[in-house]
Amino acid sequence: MIQLRDVGFYPGGQRILDGINLEIEPSELFVIMGASGSGKSTILRLMNGLIKPDTGQVIVDNLDITNFSEKQLTGIRRNVGMVFQSAALFDSLSVADNVGFAWREHKISRQQYLAQIKETLRIVGLEGVEERMPAELSGGMRKRVGLARSIAMNPKVLLYDEPTAGLDPVTSNRILDLIVDLRTRLDVTSVMVTHDLQGAFAIADRVALLHNAQIGFVGTVADMKSSGDPLVQAFMSGGQGLVG
Numbered sequence: 001m002i003q004l005r006d007v008g009f010y011p012g013g014q015r016i017l018d019g020i021n022l023e024i025e026p027s028e029l030f031v032i033m034g035a036s037g038s039g040k041s042t043i044l045r046l047m048n049g050l051i052k053p054d055t056g057q058v059i060v061d062n063l064d065i066t067n068f069s070e071k072q073l074t075g076i077r078r079n080v081g082m083v084f085q086s087a088a089l090f091d092s093l094s095v096a097d098n099v100g101f102a103w104r105e106h107k108i109s110r111q112q113y114l115a116q117i118k119e120t121l122r123i124v125g126l127e128g129v130e131e132r133m134p135a136e137l138s139g140g141m142r143k144r145v146g147l148a149r150s151i152a153m154n155p156k157v158l159l160y161d162e163p164t165a166g167l168d169p170v171t172s173n174r175i176l177d178l179i180v181d182l183r184t185r186l187d188v189t190s191v192m193v194t195h196d197l198q199g200a201f202a203i204a205d206r207v208a209l210l211h212n213a214q215i216g217f218v219g220t221v222a223d224m225k226s227s228g229d230p231l232v233q234a235f236m237s238g239g240q241g242l243v244g
């Protein structure tokens with residue numbers, strides 16, 4: 001569903017990503033981990049065309065989007081939703097209009113619009129908050145509204161940037177359950193960046209570790225747990241020596 005072929009990203013001559021090869025299968029739940037600043041968010045941004053690689057190719061749903069124009073990318077981003085680290089809600093719009101953003105140009109009645117919003121909020125476990133403004137929500141609720149807005153686009157792929165960061169364990173688990181549920185029910189291909197090793201182990205099909213601008217390891221959770229690779233072992237024991 002998503003392929004990075006020999007991707008390099010060198011802004012201002014800095015080696016941020018170098019020779020990245022990844023192939024994410026349809027409906028896979030793929031997790032990317034690595035130290036802060038290792039390039040995880042950058043990989044997600046490459047996957048929906050927010051940035052372009054300096055070398056290599058990015059293939060999404062059998063289309064090489066590497067040299068796509070902004071206009072062509074708009075179509076791709078409808079299929080590839082991004083759930084940002086910060087939720088990135090429109091602060092001047094109500095929860096309802098944030099969730100319904102993708103439908104604002106659809107010719108549907110107000111009643112149908114509100115019904116769809118209600119159903120989408122129900123999927124993420126939020127009810128009766130349509131009229132609230134983003135500033136009136138907790139961090140966990142904001143993340144769920146951000147997720148609802150992405151689901152509303154009916155995407156084939158969802159990219160999650162640290163969806164559980166800064167949340168309490170109960171809310172984190174609820175978000176992880178939701179990610180699994182979306183994969184199961186809507187068959188979305190999911191790529192999640194996280195620092196939460198337990199969360200990754202709980203839901204990932206495969207995990208990739210970014211290290212030194214490259215993929216240091218990629219494999220199933222079982223592969224990772226039984227790996228004798230010093231990089232993997234260092235990472236699992238708390239990440240000593242893994243800066244960058």
Ligand SMILES: Nc1ncnc2c1ncn2[C@@H]1O[C@H](COP(=O)(O)OP(=O)(O)OP(=O)(O)O)[C@@H](O)[C@H]1O
Nearest residue numbers: 011012014016034035036037038039040041042043
């Ligand atoms: N467009 C850009 N121009 C210059 N440098 C960039 C650009 N995008 C990212 N970087 C640099 O690339 C590195 C990786 O950034 P990225 O945000 O991908 O890290 P990350 O792994 O997501 O980190 P964190 O866990 O802290 O979110 C950082 O050093 C960042 O400053």
Ligand SMILES: [Mg+2]
Nearest residue numbers: 040041042161
């Ligand atoms: Mg990041």
